[in-house]
Amino acid sequence: MTSIDLLWKPVEGYIDTASYGLPSIGTMQAVEQALSEWQSGLGVWEQWSTSTESARASFAKLVNTESSSVTIGAASSQLIGMIASSLPRKAVVVVPDIEFTSNLFPWMVAEDHGVVVRAVPLEYLNETVAQGCDLVATSAVQSATGEVVELTSLRNAAESVGALTVVDATQAAGWYPIDASQHDAVVCSGYKWLCSPRGVAYMTLSERLAAMLEPSAAGWYAGEVIKDSYYGPPLRLAKDGRRFDISPAWFSWVGGAAANNDLLTIGIEEIYRHNVYLANRLLVELDMQPTDSAIVSLKINSSVDPAKVPFRASLRGGGLRISFHIYNDENDLDRAASFLKGSIVRS
Known part of the structure; x- marks a missing residue:
């Protein structure tokens, strides 16, 4: 495993990646260089755009699929909305009722043109899908609770009724092994x-x-040959996943390419072991059952002032959400355990 200290500066007490991840040293350097080039007027946009294609290819490796199947966008809801708006009238969509709204609201908006949305408790998801639907959408790892969804059984339930599977991997890709080749869509911020x-x-x-x-947001970047797609008809879109692209925010993608390469260098299996070890160790320290998730949700006493929690975490879904990533270590674990031993509500 690559020495993490060479990739990230130690960040003691930040255990909140489920809110936002921290950039590596290399990612910061790449973005700062691009911004400097922009400021000086010496930047070449084609070079920044190369980072978009590098990020597309490296993400495909991270989720075990071909880069030709990958579309790039700006946010999960924007990409999911493209699917939702393409569904026919009376299509039935099943989602967990605890789902993060970026993977819920786009389907509910589609109800205006006749799509039917059924929000059910997560434990009944497979059963509901097997009773019949056209599409099932779920997060691979639930944002509020950290619960890991058993995607293989969900896919089997969907296949039994011919339903599409749409997986939001925003809280999973980067630490949890995702096989995008097994699903109709995997979306990730x-x-x-x-x-x-x-x-x-x-x-x-x-x-x-x-x-x-329908590539409803297609522009020049979705063209078959980008430099030949600036002006005028005919419509000439890419034949693969690029036909659904939107024009990239260059500097974000410079960072995205660098970040993906760091994760590939370390390896998702290694990151999974590291993150789950810390999360499970925290639960054991608190006399609770391990969950094999990098995200832990705990009920804390109402008397606890969230502002005085001695580490960075988030309040989500009525619980304190703690999330361990590759730049966390046992110092973060010990800090959290020491405070939480007298602060959590035991059911």
Whole structure:
């Protein structure tokens, strides 16, 4: 494993990657260089755009798919909205009722043109899907609770009724192994576990789903040959996932490319072991059952002042959400455990 101290500056007490990930030294340097080039007028946009294609290719490796199936965007909801707006009238979409709204609101907006949305408790997701639907959408790891969804059984339930599977990997990709080749769409915002700047988002598409989508936001960057797609007809879009691209925010993608390379250098399996070890150790220290998730949600006593928590975490879904990533270590674990032993509510 690469020495993490060579990639990230030690950040003691920041255990909140589920809110936003921290950039590596290399990511910061890459973005700062691009911004300096922009300020000086010496920058060449084609070089910044090369980072977008590098990030597309490295994300494909991170989630086990071909780069030709990857679409780039700015946010998960923007990409999911493209799918939602392409669904036919009376299409039935099943989602967990605890789902983060970036993977919920786009489907609910589609109700205006006849889509039917069924929000069900997560524990009944597979059962509801197997009863019949057209599409199931879920996060691979739930934002509020850290619960890891068993995607293989969900895919099997969907296949049994011919339903599409859409997985939001925003809280998973970067620490949890994701196989995008097994799903019709995997969508991911990069600013959390991928440690990218805001404005970096990806969507992988199966051939089946790609054939259903309308590239409603297509512009010059979605052209088959970008430099030949600036002006005038005819419509000449890329044949692969690029046909659904929007024009990239250059500097975000410079950071995204550098960040993905760091994660590939370390390896997702190694990151998974590291993160889950710390999270499980915290739960054991608190006499609780391990959950094998990098995200831990705990109820804290109402008397505890959140402003006085001696580490950085978030209040989400009625609990204190703690999330360990590759730049965390046992000092962060000990700091959290020491405080929480007298502060959590035990059910």
